[in-house]
Amino acid sequence: MDEQYMRLALDEAEAALRSAEVPVGAVLVKDGCVLARGHNGPIGQRDPTAHAEIVVLRAGARELDNYRLTGTVLYVTIEPCVMCMGALMHARVARLVYGATDPRAGAAGTVFDLARDNRFNHRLEVTGGVLKSDCRGIIQEFFQNRRGR
Numbered sequence: 001m002d003e004q005y006m007r008l009a010l011d012e013a014e015a016a017l018r019s020a021e022v023p024v025g026a027v028l029v030k031d032g033c034v035l036a037r038g039h040n041g042p043i044g045q046r047d048p049t050a051h052a053e054i055v056v057l058r059a060g061a062r063e064l065d066n067y068r069l070t071g072t073v074l075y076v077t078i079e080p081c082v083m084c085m086g087a088l089m090h091a092r093v094a095r096l097v098y099g100a101t102d103p104r105a106g107a108a109g110t111v112f113d114l115a116r117d118n119r120f121n122h123r124l125e126v127t128g129g130v131l132k133s134d135c136r137g138i139i140q141e142f143f144q145n146r147r148g149r
Contacts, residue, residue: 002097005029005075006131009099012039012052013077013138019044023138026052026076028060028069028093035072036060052076053084057091068092077135079106079128085114088124095125099135 005027012025016039028036036059041050053076061067069091077099080088085107088096101110108115108126115126 001032002075002127002130005034005073006077006097006099006135008034008037009052009075009077010131010134010138012037013135016040016052017138017142023142024052024076024078026056026074028056028072028074030060030064030069030072035063049083051081051084053080054087057087057093061091070094073097075130078102078139079108079110081105082107082112082114085112089114089120089122092122093124095127097127097130099129099131100139101128101132 008027009025013023016025017023021040021043025039027034036056038052038055038059040052041055042048053074060069060072072093073095074088074093075097079098079102096108096115098108103110105111115124
C-alpha cells in the first residue's frame with residue numbers, strides 16, 4: 001500500500017513541477033482513504049510555509065474538522081524539514097512515509113531526528129525510502145535544470 005500512496009504523492013510532485021515549484025508532493029491517508037493531496041506552493045502562494053506537508057495537513061484538518069490528525073499517515077516524496085516535522089508532531093500524525101532523504105535539511109532521521117526525540121510528547125513511526133529512486137529523480141532533475149539556466 002505504501003507504494004500506491006507514494007505514487008499519488010509523485011503525481012502531486014509532478015503538478016508542483018508544472019507550476020514551477022520545487023517538486024514535492026504529499027498525500028494524507030486515514031483508514032485507507034485519501035483525506036488530502038497537495039504539493040509545494042511557496043512561490044505561487046507567496047507563502048514560505050506552503051510546503052507540501054503543510055498544505056496537506058491544513059486540508060486534512062478541514063476534512064476531519066479537527067486540528068488533531070490522529071490515526072493518519074502522511075506520504076511525502078522528500079524527507080520533511082524541521083518546520084514540517086514540527087507540524088506533523090503537533091497534528092499527532094501517526095506515521096510518516098517518505099521517498100528520498102534530504103541530506104541538507106531532513107528532520108526525520110537524516111540531519112535531525114525529531115520523530116524519535118524523547119523530549120517531545122509525541123513520536124511518530126517513520127518509514128523512509130519508498131520509491132526512493134523516483135522521488136529523488138524528480139527533484140534532482142528539477143535542480144539540474146535550474147542550474148543549467
